[in-house]
Structure formats: C-alpha cells, structure tokens
Amino acid sequence: MPARLTATAHNSILLAGAVVALSYLAASFVSPAFPFDPIWKAAGIVLLSAYAFLRRAPLAGAARAFSAVGDIMLALEPPQWIGGMAGFGVAHLFYCAAFLEIVRRAGLAREGLPLALLVLAASAGMGIWHFPDMGALKVSGLAYQAIITLMVMLAFVSRAPMLAKLGAVIFMLSDSLIALGLYKNIAAPPGSIWLTYVAAQIMLAKALSDASRP
Numbered sequence: 001m002p003a004r005l006t007a008t009a010h011n012s013i014l015l016a017g018a019v020v021a022l023s024y025l026a027a028s029f030v031s032p033a034f035p036f037d038p039i040w041k042a043a044g045i046v047l048l049s050a051y052a053f054l055r056r057a058p059l060a061g062a063a064r065a066f067s068a069v070g071d072i073m074l075a076l077e078p079p080q081w082i083g084g085m086a087g088f089g090v091a092h093l094f095y096c097a098a099f100l101e102i103v104r105r106a107g108l109a110r111e112g113l114p115l116a117l118l119v120l121a122a123s124a125g126m127g128i129w130h131f132p133d134m135g136a137l138k139v140s141g142l143a144y145q146a147i148i149t150l151m152v153m154l155a156f157v158s159r160a161p162m163l164a165k166l167g168a169v170i171f172m173l174s175d176s177l178i179a180l181g182l183y184k185n186i187a188a189p190p191g192s193i194w195l196t197y198v199a200a201q202i203m204l205a206k207a208l209s210d211a212s213r214p
Contacts, residue, residue: 017047057212167203
C-alpha cells in the first residue's frame with residue numbers, strides 16, 4: 001500500500017506539472033505582467049523537475065531545472081536569448097548524460113544509427129540555412145544547435161524508451177520553430193512552439209524517470 005501511494009503521489013505531480021505547463025498557452029490572451037509571467041511559464045517545468053527527482057532520476061530532474069531557467073530568461077522583457085540558450089544548453093547536456101547512462105547500462109542501439117545520422121544531416125542543413133541571418137547569435141546559436149543535435153542523436157543510439165526518443169525529436173522540432181521566427185521571421189502557428197515544448201518535456205520526464213532504474 002505505501003508503494004502504491006507513493007506511485008500515486010508521483011503521478012499526481014506529473015499530471016500537475018503537465019496541467020500547469022499547458023495552462024501557459026493562455027498567457028497570450030491575458031498578457032500577465034512581470035514577475036507573474038516568468039513564474040507561470042517556469043512553474044510547470046519545475047513540477048516536472050520535482051517529479052524526476054522524486055523518481056530518483058537526478059539527471060532528468062536537473063535537465064528540467066535548467067530548462068526552467070531558460071524559460072525565465074526568455075520570458076523577460078526583452079527576451080534574454082543568450083541566457084535562455086545557456087540554460088537550455090546545460091539542460092540538454094544533462095539529457096545527454098541521461099541517455100549516455102542508458103547506453104552504459106544497456107549498450108548501444110546500433111539500429112538507431114541511421115536515424116541519428118539523418119538528424120545530424122538535417123541539423124547541419126538548417127544551420128547552413130540560418131547562418132547568414134543569425135547576427136550576434138551566431139556563436140551561441142550554433143553551439144546550442146550542436147548540443148541539442150547531440151542529445152537527439154544519443155537518444156536514437158541508446159536503448160531508451162521510444163517515448164524518450166520521441167520527446168527528444170519533438171523538443172528539437174519546437175526549437176526549430178523558434179529558430180524560424182528568430183532568424184527567418186517565419187512565424188509558427190499560434191501555440192505550436194509551447195505545445196510541442198511541453199509535450200517533449202512531459203515525454204522525457206515520464207520515460208527517463210521510468211528508465212532511470214536498472
């Protein structure tokens with residue numbers, strides 16, 4: 001019974017994090033003022049971080065904690081793009097470590113190598129396309145892109161749950177939508193960036209927490 005209660009509590013935190021994070025989709029309609037806006041934006045991700053730590057998945061928990069820092073940086077006025085990229089870059093390094101831990105325990109999934117190479121090729125193509133328009137963000141932008149690309153590649157060559165691999169890909173999709181707006185002035189469909197981002201974080205929270213124990 002205690003174990004069942006603990007599992008129920010964990011799932012409640014996961015659900016609360018998902019609901020609070022998704023509720024931020026309403027921010028564009030109510031235009032919350034500082035400091036409520038960054039607090040609201042990061043709150044759901046902080047709950048997902050707590051979920052991972054409670055599930056004894058510290059690498060995944062740290063990844064979401066630094067994601068929350070990135071969210072706060074981008075919610076400031078004006079958005080602090082370099083600070084945001086730094087926060088999310090560190091988050092993806094923790095995700096990389098989580099996938100490497102799975103590789104250490106279970107070995108490489110060599111069948112995922114073609115997909116990993118496809119991700120590398122697609123990322124390189126996007127980087128070349130964006131480069132002339134990146135301005136002062138050339139160094140930080142390319143460094144961030146390299147880190148998230150590595151994270152997705154490691155997801156494919158690890159024996160992580162399929163949900164974690166899907167979450168990694170959707171995270172990269174969300175960031176690609178941001179890049180289109182930031183570098184090419186191509187607006188994403190309303191809500192699509194936040195929806196894909198939150199979906200990715202929920203998937204990674206659940207899957208990497210499940211996979212954290214041998």
